Amino acid sequence: MTDASEPAAPGRPVRLWLVTPAVSAVAMLLGVAIGGGGLYLAGWRQPEVRTFTVSVQLKREVTADQKAAIQARLERLGDVTFESSEEAYAHFKQLTENARMSDMLESVDPDAMPASFSARSTGTSFHCSATDGLRDMPGVESAAVYMAATRKHAGQKLAC
Structure with missing residues (x-):
């Protein structure tokens, strides 16, 4: 039996189901920011009244x-x-x-x-x-x- 003070056994699986959505969300936000910034710098703005x-x-x-x-x-x-x-x-x-x-x-x-x-x-x-x-x-x-x-x-x- 294991005691609570013992460290977790090596080789225990990491919770990848949390990492994958987090990385995907960061990548999407970064893509939107870069794309929007690129359009703005290229001159795409609201038409002038x-x-x-x-x-x-x-x-x-x-x-x-x-x-x-x-x-x-x-x-x-x-x-x-x-x-x-x-x-x-x-x-x-x-x-x-x-x-x-x-x-x-x-x-x-x-x-x-x-x-x-x-x-x-x-x-x-x-x-x-x-x-x-x-x-x-x-x-x-x-x-x-x-x-x-x-x-x-x-x-x-x-x-x-």
């Missing part, structure tokens, strides 16, 4: 009903602002004065500045299908979509 502006210049002969229809259409895209031709000229005047281009200001007729709407929206991307048919609406002279600049990326006009 950008600001997009849809700008619509109106024809001179636009009617109030046409303006209302254009505004309603743009409100689906985001916050809409209206700028009259007088406000557009004042804005242009302010920009040219700040840039010391008074020669250009003298050559521009206040009536040459079109009234316009602009709609601002934010997101990781802009789907041009949102502006389908906008250019063909009565009272619209032209329409364009611009992506605002960020810390890392330059702003640009989108080819919608």
